[in-house]
Amino acid sequence: MKAVEAPGDARAEWEFLHDLVHNVTGPERFCDD
């Protein structure tokens, strides 16, 4: 639950990063280290 709804296309930074990592590295990169 959000206290305030973000305006426009604003999203949490981790969501942008998650999409970026997913698209650039592929889903398998989330599993290894």
Next chain:
Amino acid sequence: MEISAKLKKASEGSVAIIASARQTNEELWLLGKLKARLGAISDAVPRYGRRRQTARQRGQEPEFKRRAVHGICFTEMGTDLARIEAGIESGKIKTLIVFGEDVTKHGIGADVLGKLETLIVSDILPNATTKLAHYILPGCAHAENAARSPARRAASRIHEGRRGSR
């Protein structure tokens, strides 16, 4: 998608990442993954001054160690910012990814940023760096994020209470 396609095409060593000391472990972990994939140089902008800490946080590792664990900076934050600036100046670094910082206040001026082929910036408010960005990722402010921390959960409860009283 367009940003991802550009990053996929970037050659190793041509990308730099500047993180913020205010970022969470999860965000830094993701940035670390991106850095590893792109073979990027990275650093975090240091924050100075006293910080309120809980008793639990006082027993934890210092901030710089946390960032070093994720591979974002070396032993201290900010030591590679000059190297990143020199890389942009020389044309070696063509893409810069900045999260939550106005780097023009930390030694990388607008004239230097203007030399980049791609500048990707995520921030919650406009600043001198976002003005020069080719791609802006509009981040959420504290209260706009879904409840994750005790403070956020408390904010949500207040919001819920207000809604319930209407």
